Each structure stands twice: as structure tokens, then as C-alpha cells.
Amino acid sequence: MNDIDEGAGQAAGRSRSKRADARRNEETLLDAAAAAFVASGVEAPVRDIAARAGVGMGTIYRHFPTRADLIVAVYRHQIEACAEAGPALLATSATPHAALGRWVDLFVDFLVTKHGLAAVLQSDSPGFEALHASFLDRLLPVCGQLLDAAAESGEIRSDLKAYELMRGVGNLCIGAESDAKYDARRLVSLLIEGLRHPG
Amino acid sequence: MNDIDEGAGQAAGRSRSKRADARRNEETLLDAAAAAFVASGVEAPVRDIAARAGVGMGTIYRHFPTRADLIVAVYRHQIEACAEAGPALLATSATPHAALGRWVDLFVDFLVTKHGLAAVLQSDSPGFEALHASFLDRLLPVCGQLLDAAAESGEIRSDLKAYELMRGVGNLCIGAESDAKYDARRLVSLLIEGLRHPG
DNA sequence: TAACGATACGGAGCAGTGTTCCGCTTTGCA
DNA sequence: TGCAAAGCGGAACACTGCTCCGTATCGTTA
Incomplete structure (x- = not known):
């Protein structure tokens, strides 16, 4: 979702664009989630996805609240x-x-x-x-x-x-x-x- | 419902029929479960059902393993x-x-x-x-x-x-x-x- | 009716999950 | 280079299913 919001933000000229590490993490998380979904279904434990991505629990919730x-x-x-x-x-x-x-x-x-x-x-x-x-x-x-x-x-x-x-x-x-x-x-x-x- | 099992037991002649309090609890549990299912759906927490029936967790699992x-x-x-x-x-x-x-x-x-x-x-x-x-x-x-x-x-x-x-x-x-x-x-x-x- | 073994009970405790919270780290700008 | 702001990690909490075992109750037998 947020990548898009970011685009919208820039379009609005306001744009304090996301930090590079955050963007990277989001990408990593998406890949990890995709892999976890394949392996364990879309109900894969949040911890597993975080672990796959090598990030903490907080990070996953920050990027994807639900x-x-x-x-x-x-x-x-x-x-x-x-x-x-x-x-x-x-x-x-x-x-x-x-x-x-x-x-x-x-x-x-x-x-x-x-x-x-x-x-x-x-x-x-x-x-x-x-x-x-x-x-x-x-x-x-x-x-x-x-x-x-x-x-x-x-x-x-x-x-x-x-x-x-x-x-x-x-x-x-x-x-x-x-x-x-x-x-x-x-x-x-x-x-x-x-x-x-x-x- | 379980009276059925009990019947079977007796039919087999073996029949050491269930203790009275156990039978009572089973009945109570069934009523409590029915009520809980209506109130919270069939996924109602086991604890809730036990509480409604006024029995412990062990009792519910003993009578209904799953x-x-x-x-x-x-x-x-x-x-x-x-x-x-x-x-x-x-x-x-x-x-x-x-x-x-x-x-x-x-x-x-x-x-x-x-x-x-x-x-x-x-x-x-x-x-x-x-x-x-x-x-x-x-x-x-x-x-x-x-x-x-x-x-x-x-x-x-x-x-x-x-x-x-x-x-x-x-x-x-x-x-x-x-x-x-x-x-x-x-x-x-x-x-x-x-x-x-x-x- | 008293005592005893079998039966059943209760609920603390463990494990697995989602979700929050906050001190610490990294980043990007001045 | 210094310093907010942004972002991160993971401990901690809440809630759930399920097990385990010391204790209480029942039914039977002497």
C-alpha cells in the first residue's frame, strides 16, 4: 500500500520520501511474505515472516498494520x-x-x-x-x-x-x-x- | 447422546456404567456448549464453555477430547x-x-x-x-x-x-x-x- | 456404615499465536 | 560532523488450546 502512498505524497509535492532502509525492508518483507504464504498459507505466523525477512516484529507491523x-x-x-x-x-x-x-x-x-x-x-x-x-x-x-x-x-x-x-x-x-x-x-x-x- | 455409548457398554455386558456426577456434567456441558455456540459461534473458547458449565478445563476435555x-x-x-x-x-x-x-x-x-x-x-x-x-x-x-x-x-x-x-x-x-x-x-x-x- | 479403590474433577501451567511499546540505531540533512 | 527524525528490534503482554496430576467424589464391599 505504502509504496503507492509514497508516490501520491511526491505527487502532492509534500513528499518527505521514505528512508532507504525502510523501503528496502518493505521489499524484503514482501518477498518473505510471498515465500511464507507459499510454504504455510496466508495464515503463516507473523514471527515466521519476520524471521524469513530477518527483521523484528515491530518492522512488519509498521509496514503492514494488518x-x-x-x-x-x-x-x-x-x-x-x-x-x-x-x-x-x-x-x-x-x-x-x-x-x-x-x-x-x-x-x-x-x-x-x-x-x-x-x-x-x-x-x-x-x-x-x-x-x-x-x-x-x-x-x-x-x-x-x-x-x-x-x-x-x-x-x-x-x-x-x-x-x-x-x-x-x-x-x-x-x-x-x-x-x-x-x-x-x-x-x-x-x-x-x-x-x-x-x- | 452419550447415553448411547453407555447403552453399548451395557449391551456388551461389560458395563461399569458411568458415574452419576460424570453423567450430570456431560449433560451440563452439552447445554453450556449449545449456549456458548449461540452466543459466540462454534469456535467459542473452551474456557468460556467450561465456565458456563461451572466445571474445569479438564472435565470438558475428558468428555469431549476435541x-x-x-x-x-x-x-x-x-x-x-x-x-x-x-x-x-x-x-x-x-x-x-x-x-x-x-x-x-x-x-x-x-x-x-x-x-x-x-x-x-x-x-x-x-x-x-x-x-x-x-x-x-x-x-x-x-x-x-x-x-x-x-x-x-x-x-x-x-x-x-x-x-x-x-x-x-x-x-x-x-x-x-x-x-x-x-x-x-x-x-x-x-x-x-x-x-x-x-x- | 465405614473404608477403600476407581473414577472424575479442577485449574495451574506450558506452548503457540497476535499485537503493542519503547529504548536503541540508522539515516539524511544542515 | 552533529543531531533530530525515522525506523528498528524484540521483550512483554494477552489470549488461546491442551496437558497433567494432586485432590475430591462416588460406588462398592466388608
Whole structure:
């Protein structure tokens, strides 16, 4: 988050830019967190991440006050890519419903490969609202656009809100990476299929 | 609930039946747990439950070694009722698919009204396998029967296993009780709808 | 009914986690 | 080079799950 704020700060001309060691630590922390998330899931103990980065506990909390901030920072690029894929798919797919299906697949792939992310995405514990917000702020409009297009073309019922769809898809992905007998992609595609039929 | 174990013991003739105070405590504990679950969700701290029951920590762990055991004991009757409703619905509904839909609704109502149960039902942490097992052992066959009936009647595709359906439905219920903007029942019905069409 | 062994109880204590706080160090500027 | 300000580290606290064992209670037997 803060790298960006810093940019904003400079743009505003105020800019007392961050100290070099701080910037370095933030970078290190991001790498360490990414590694820890892969190794132990997004719920990896804060101490582990700090240890990986070779910094103290205070440092991690200073840069990323909540776990959500850290998660958002680590996955920001991938979220961005997913968001950008929306319009692209809409333009290149045969029908809006097909585009929606493919976009959702993208989202599912993202979630399923991030150990525990889906679970935390739905968490209602305080401190994760930030995560909800960041992810949803970016993705919800994209999803809404796909949904609207599909509704307009008459392919699907139009009474489901983007929020509910995203939430449902996210939920279906929970635990998918650790249960060979459960194929989240399949359930999601069933859900998307169920969207058909304005009836 | 445990009266059952005791019955088994007696049936085996071995039966050195449980001490009266132990039986009493178990009952008290069950009530306390139910109350705590309502108040703070199924993840209520063990200490709280013990305090509510007016017993020590040791007592709770002796009677219910894992949280899953406690949850199972508390909700056993409702699970049983849900299981028994399956065949009944199949007999009284217009079509197997309708029966499946209504049965799933029952299950969803159960999950959604138990704060946090759905979340814990999918947990892969050790100690919850017992919970998985207990719930699934009882409900999976019922769900499978409904699914088979609907498949046989040609109403739905037949390639989805009962396990995946139950898991998907359970996941869709996660967090539903604490988010007014999310209607799990709707998503689930969409999923069931998506089951139609053998294609 | 008194005594005794089995059963069960209570809660202190350990371990693992998140989070805060503050004295010390490093940085960048004058 | 000196000195605030910015940043750092990690001890310490709070809260949780879970274990362990000395003590109390129960049920039985003499």
C-alpha cells in the first residue's frame, strides 16, 4: 500500500520520501511474505515472516498494520491482472456468458493456488475488511460489467448482484487446494451454468 | 447422546456404567456448549464453555477430547432429523430434483443458523476430521440417494458425486449469517439449478 | 456404615499465536 | 560532523488450546 502512498505524497509535492532502509525492508518483507504464504498459507505466523525477512516484529507491523495489508500487497499484481482480463475476455469471447465463465475460471485459479486465501477472503473478523475492500473494489466492477453484458444479451437471469457471485465463487474455492476429492472449478462452472435461464 | 455409548457398554455386558456426577456434567456441558455456540459461534473458547458449565478445563476435555466431538454431540439430533427428511422428501415431492432442492434447503437452513459451523465443517485442521466424518457418514448416503434418484429420472447430469455437492453447499453457507448482502440460499439454489441438463 | 479403590474433577501451567511499546540505531540533512 | 527524525528490534503482554496430576467424589464391599 505504502509504496503507492509514497508516490501520491511526491505527487502532492509534500513528499518527505521514505528512508532507504525502510523501503528496502518493505521489499524484503514482501518477498518473505510471498515465500511464507507459499510454504504455510496466508495464515503463516507473523514471527515466521519476520524471521524469513530477518527483521523484528515491530518492522512488519509498521509496514503492514494488518495481515490483510500484507496479503493485498503481495497479490496486488495478480489481482490487477485478473481485473484487466475482464474487458479483454468480453471483447474476445463468443458470448458474454462465455466471457463470464472464463473470467471466473481465472479468478478461481488465482484463489485455489493461494493456500488459504479463499478462506480468509470471506473471514468476517475485523482487520480483514481491508482485504475484502481492496479485492472487491477492484474486481467487483469488472464482474459487474461481465454480468451486465450477459444479462443484456439475455443469456442469464439478471437478478444476481456481482457481490453475491464473487462471494459465492470465493466460498466454493475454500479448501479446494487440500482436498483431492473436491473440484472447486467444477462446482463453480455448475453455478455459472445455473445462472442461465432468466427463468 | 452419550447415553448411547453407555447403552453399548451395557449391551456388551461389560458395563461399569458411568458415574452419576460424570453423567450430570456431560449433560451440563452439552447445554453450556449449545449456549456458548449461540452466543459466540462454534469456535467459542473452551474456557468460556467450561465456565458456563461451572466445571474445569479438564472435565470438558475428558468428555469431549476435541471440539469436533462437542459440536457433533450438540447438533446430533438436528443432523439426524435432516438425514431422515431425505427419504421423506423423495416420497412426497413432485420430482426427485425438487426433493433434492428441498432437502438441500433444509441443510442450508441448519448450517446458516449455526454461527460458524459451515466454516468449521470445511476446515482441514486435524481434529475436525471427526466432525467431517460424523456429519458426512450420516448425510452423504442420503444426499447420494437423492442425487441418484434425480439422475435416474433424467433430470440432472449424473457425474457429480454427493461429496462434492455437500461440500459445495457447505462452502456456500460460510459467513452467510453475518453478511446481510449475501444470500446463501440463493446461491445454493442456483447451483442446484445448474445441475439440471445432463449436457 | 465405614473404608477403600476407581473414577472424575479442577485449574495451574506450558506452548503457540497476535499485537503493542519503547529504548536503541540508522539515516539524511544542515 | 552533529543531531533530530525515522525506523528498528524484540521483550512483554494477552489470549488461546491442551496437558497433567494432586485432590475430591462416588460406588462398592466388608
